[in-house]
Amino acid sequence: MKDWLTVTNWIPSVNGAEVHFGLPKTGHQESQGTCDCSHTADGRRPHGKISTFGVIPHPQKQFSSHEWLILVALMPLPERALIAQVRRLASSLAAGGARAAKRAVLAGIGDDCAVLRLSPGHDFLVTTDFTLEGIHFRREWHPAESVGHRALTRGLSDIAAMGGKPVAAFLSLGLPPDLPQAWVERFMRGLLGLAEKYGVTLAGGDTAESPHGILADIIVVGTAPKGRSVLRSGAHVGDRIFVSGELGGSAAAVAWLRSLELVRRHPERSRFSGRAKSLSRADARGNLARRDDYPRHFYPEPRLELGRILREKGLATAMIDLSDGLSTDLAHICEESGVGAEIESAAIPLARVGKSGHEVSLDLALHGGEDYELLFTSPRGKRVPKQVAGVPLTLIGHISRHRKVLLFNRRLVGYELVPRGWEHFRE
Secondary structure (H helix, E strand, C coil): CCCEEEEECCCCCCCCCCCCCCCCCCCCCCCCEEECCCCCCCCCCCCCCEEECCECCCCCCCCCCCCCCECCCCCCCCHHHHHHHHHHHHHHHHHCCCHHHHHHEEECECECEEEEECCCCEEEEEEEEEEEECCCECCCCCCHHHHHHHHHHHHHHHHHHCCCEEEEEEEEEEECCCCCHHHHHHHHHHHHHHHHHCCCEEEEEEEEECCCCCEEEEEEEEEEECCCCCCHHHCCCCCEEEEECCECHHHHHHHHHHHHHHHHHCCCCCCCHHHHHHCCHHHHCCCCHHHHHCHHHHCCCCCHHHHHHHHHCCCCCEEEECCCCHHHHHHHHHHHHCCEEEEEHHHCCECEECCCCEECCHHHHHHCCCCCCEEEEECCCCCCCCEECCEEEEEEEEEECCCCEEEECCCCCEEECCCCCCCCCCC
16 A cells, blocks of 8 residues: 555445435436336335436526525435435535545545545544434434534544544435435535535445434544644643633533423423423424524534644644543543643633523533534643634643643632543443
8 A cells, every 4th residue: 555545435235225315416407207116126115106306496596516406305215316416416516625635536436445545745544423313413403404514523623633634524324214305405415515615525435224313424534744643642741731712612502402302391390481482383393593602513613724733833742622521532631641631610711602692601611522622732831822723722721740630610729520521321
């Protein structure tokens, strides 16, 4: 292996037995209709007629490569149709994407493997993340565009934490047979919109029918100069600890959504019962304009430019993205570096949310997670600007010799900060 690499790509099932969902074609108006499919390859009857449909151009708006106006389709398209549609969308996106990303992907969707060519003198970064319905999102809470956006953000944020540059993404989807076609289209719009913004090529993946909810598995690959990736294991005693942006905003959104759920299910028992009657059904299901008050939850932005600059300027000795919560992710850096940490509660930047711009609680900032900010350590004596790439940086503590993380309150009394962020399989 020299300067090329092959990875598993997006190909249809060999038996064609799985019936899945298609995306609308782009371009001019196309024919519509249905076709009767009596049996699949394994003898099963499909759920019904397979719809074919197209799009019509909007007379007063020019759509970008990932925006279109669809005709309503109530039946799912077969897997091959879905793959063909995604391939067309990804190809049109790549046509307007970054040149470097296009040069790196020599072969994408359509072959048994994608072929990627790495730049000489660069390391290859690979990250993978699940997005599971009921764990990472709820359809009644999150718009489909938000789910697609957030799914890709998770991988891009990992690349940012290494100081790397994303190149390509691979998406595997498990979709329930009763999922509306429009939801899939909107999911892809959110994902591809973010991919286009950061010059990432959707180069492959897989599809399957899911018996229990929506599953999206995304692999993101990127590059970093050889031997220059910022790892979690590089923190040294005396290094200062910085965090980007504000913390707790995403967790505050979840708390708000849970309060609406409480009102909807138990208005008589909820402390919000006084305003329960004023909440519409749409309000209780989370379909409020107030989503705009929580952008870091519904449409978080990966700190790719910030991560790259921190690496290039030698400002970060260790780094991690804040996906599981400050208490948990700081513990990861300490474990990998064999050190401890001391941070001050008064220094932690608390997110301001809602129309009133009120601060979230310290508990949400410490343990909430899904902020996708960068937590990094910097050598003592190295000047760190207050803002990099338009993102504020805050000094919150320093690395210590003892193997514990201590949090000091406003009276400078310290106590051990136990990781209470997100952790799967924990009771």
